[in-house]
Amino acid sequence: MKFVSVLFLTLSFSIVALATQPSIYGENGVVVAHDLEACEAGIEILKNGGNAVDAAVAVSYALAVTLPQAGNIGGGGFMIIHMADGQKFAIDYREMAPGKAHRDMFLDDSGKVVSQLSTRGGLAVGVPGTVAGLQLALDNYGSMTRKKVMKPAIKLAQKGFTIPFDLAYSFGWLNKAAEGFDETRRIFCRDGDIYKPGETFKQPDLAGTLKRIQKKGNAGFYEGPVAEALVKSISAKGGSITLEDLKNYTARVREPVVGTYRGLEVLSMPPPSSGGIALISMLNMMEPMIFDSVGWHSAQHIQMLAEVEKRAYADRSVWLGDSDFFEVPQEKLLSKAYAALRMVDYDSLSATPSDSIYPLNDRELAGIELGGHESEETTHFSVVDKWGNAVSVTTTLNWSFGSYVTVEGYGFLLNNEMDDFSSKPGAPNSFGLLGNEANAIAPKKRMLSSMTPTILARDGKVVLVVGAPGGSTIITTVLQVINNMVDFGMPVHDAVNVPRFHHQWRPDVIHYGPGAISPETMEVLRGMGYELTPRYGYGEVNAIARDKIFGGWIGAPDLKTASHGAAY
Ligand code: DON
Numbered sequence: 001m002k003f004v005s006v007l008f009l010t011l012s013f014s015i016v017a018l019a020t021q022p023s024i025y026g027e028n029g030v031v032v033a034h035d036l037e038a039c040e041a042g043i044e045i046l047k048n049g050g051n052a053v054d055a056a057v058a059v060s061y062a063l064a065v066t067l068p069q070a071g072n073i074g075g076g077g078f079m080i081i082h083m084a085d086g087q088k089f090a091i092d093y094r095e096m097a098p099g100k101a102h103r104d105m106f107l108d109d110s111g112k113v114v115s116q117l118s119t120r121g122g123l124a125v126g127v128p129g130t131v132a133g134l135q136l137a138l139d140n141y142g143s144m145t146r147k148k149v150m151k152p153a154i155k156l157a158q159k160g161f162t163i164p165f166d167l168a169y170s171f172g173w174l175n176k177a178a179e180g181f182d183e184t185r186r187i188f189c190r191d192g193d194i195y196k197p198g199e200t201f202k203q204p205d206l207a208g209t210l211k212r213i214q215k216k217g218n219a220g221f222y223e224g225p226v227a228e229a230l231v232k233s234i235s236a237k238g239g240s241i242t243l244e245d246l247k248n249y250t251a252r253v254r255e256p257v258v259g260t261y262r263g264l265e266v267l268s269m270p271p272p273s274s275g276g277i278a279l280i281s282m283l284n285m286m287e288p289m290i291f292d293s294v295g296w297h298s299a300q301h302i303q304m305l306a307e308v309e310k311r312a313y314a315d316r317s318v319w320l321g322d323s324d325f326f327e328v329p330q331e332k333l334l335s336k337a338y339a340a341l342r343m344v345d346y347d348s349l350s351a352t353p354s355d356s357i358y359p360l361n362d363r364e365l366a367g368i369e370l371g372g373h374e375s376e377e378t379t380h381f382s383v384v385d386k387w388g389n390a391v392s393v394t395t396t397l398n399w400s401f402g403s404y405v406t407v408e409g410y411g412f413l414l415n416n417e418m419d420d421f422s423s424k425p426g427a428p429n430s431f432g433l434l435g436n437e438a439n440a441i442a443p444k445k446r447m448l449s450s451m452t453p454t455i456l457a458r459d460g461k462v463v464l465v466v467g468a469p470g471g472s473t474i475i476t477t478v479l480q481v482i483n484n485m486v487d488f489g490m491p492v493h494d495a496v497n498v499p500r501f502h503h504q505w506r507p508d509v510i511h512y513g514p515g516a517i518s519p520e521t522m523e524v525l526r527g528m529g530y531e532l533t534p535r536y537g538y539g540e541v542n543a544i545a546r547d548k549i550f551g552g553w554i555g556a557p558d559l560k561t562a563s564h565g566a567a568y
Pocket residue numbers: 376377378396397398399417420448449450451469470471472474539
């Protein structure tokens with residue numbers, strides 16, 4: 001491995017001096033999530049004696065009301081739990097392919113991927129997992145009743161909440177995008193008379209659905225009138241989910257993937273997410289690197305991360321998929337020895353072309369462009385309680401407002417998560433991500449995800465709860481927050497709020513957010529063989545870190561978007 005010190009590359013350039021002050025501090029509990037109402041729902045539960053899992057369930061249901069782009073009951077997600085006594089769990093409530101799904105379902109007769117079939121309408125919908133996942137978390141690790149934890153969400157749906165600018169804007173956008181989806185336009189766009197910021201948004205249909213779930217649990221969603229309406233609405237839009245698919249949905253408790261980085265324990269999501277394995281494998285590749293004399297976002301720093309990212313995303317494209325269906329070589333991918341091997345061709349003076357970083361058996365995958373993604377939305381939130389339990393949750397409908405199919409009369413949107421499968425080997429999904437056999441479509445299989453809810457601990461005690469939305473950029477976003485804090489000593493609020501960059505192997509390009517790389521550094525990088533492209537809308541990180549001075553918790557919402565935190 002060539003870790004040559006190249007001084008001329010350490011042209012450090014600090015464009016950003018954000019230094020957002022930590023104003024969210026609590027010793028008893030902290031919630032950081034997109035909406036203030038959702039944070040308050042979590043804090044209410046904590047103040048009433050609930051633990052972080054109870055609060056996380058309350059926050060999830062609240063986001064299903066206040067953030068219809070991503071918060072959901074018609075989608076899925078992942079939850080990482082670190083209990084104060086050291087027990088660790090990963091809850092998988094990823095959507096599943098319906099029983100009638102098959103490998104070539106998004107291809108035409110000539111074998112070409114049919115545009116929008118996997119992203120819009122009934123066939124795009126995976127069997128939703130959120131209600132089952134939240135129930136599993138509550139039953140196993142919570143302490144409160146469903147009745148109590150769902151109360152804040154039901155109140156928000158019934159009484160309404162004030163529409164913030166970003167939601168009104170999204171509704172305006174949806175009004176055009178969801179043409180032909182009448183129920184969606186009726187509920188979220190008032191049939192074209194779009195809501196303005198500051199108006200109150202009430203959702204009586206959704207309140208009714210939530211009350212059913214509150215009363216009957218899984219049976220209130222996966223069976224009975226909600227399930228019947230769900231099947232009918234999907235079928236009206238060309239989909240094939242059946243009542244049996246719904247009844248058979250199961251959320252799973254899995255073992256989190258665990259790694260170490262400079263003495264910290266890193267806990268993250270196993271398959272069907274690629275997030276945890278890719279994150280830990282990148283951290284393993286970074287561990288021998290010395291960042292002390294490296295300028296933050298200098299060409300040298302950007303190169304170090306970009307090279308590590310390329311290798312991990314190349315491996316992702318071949319080796320990662322639902323481990324219930326495909327033998328994921330998890331132990332190997334997580335080992336420090338494999339990481340060292342992966343970096344033998346690393347050259348600190350020049351870019352290793354993506355063409356030469358093929359994962360094994362994957363030489364045909366060449367020249368593939370990043371797919372367009374005009375809108376995307378997922379949401380991450382973090383929770384800690386007074387006992388030291390911590391919960392990290394990322395949940396999504398995939399794209400903003402998912403498939404645009406709203407269940408008629410029940411007020412909730414369905415995901416378009418089927419697009420996260422690999423429709424065809426070598427055909428990129430909407431995030432430009434490539435897949436292969438490991439992520440091919442099969443009945444009841446879970447599509448590969450990039451969601452990376454993560455918790456870091458030192459000596460068994462949680463020090464950071466972190467995660468983000470952002471499709472393929474999720475994993476590199478979480479990586480950069482950890483790198484900023486651990487290797488550059490940034491406080492959490494800076495680590496979250498400074499701009500970011502991203503490489504995902506294909507296309508062979510470094511994407512960068514506004515202000516992330518100076519023009520001078522770009523020149524140095526181009527000289528080393530890198531191509532650079534601007535990218536807007538890096539995921540909203542919502543993190544919580546242990547405060548070293550007073551011993552409480554600091555909430556760090558991403559201020560680049562309109563995120564929030566609450567503490568007590
Ligand atoms: O599971 C995944 O990786 C994607 N469905 C996440 C989508 C996403 O993050 C979109 N938004 N920001």
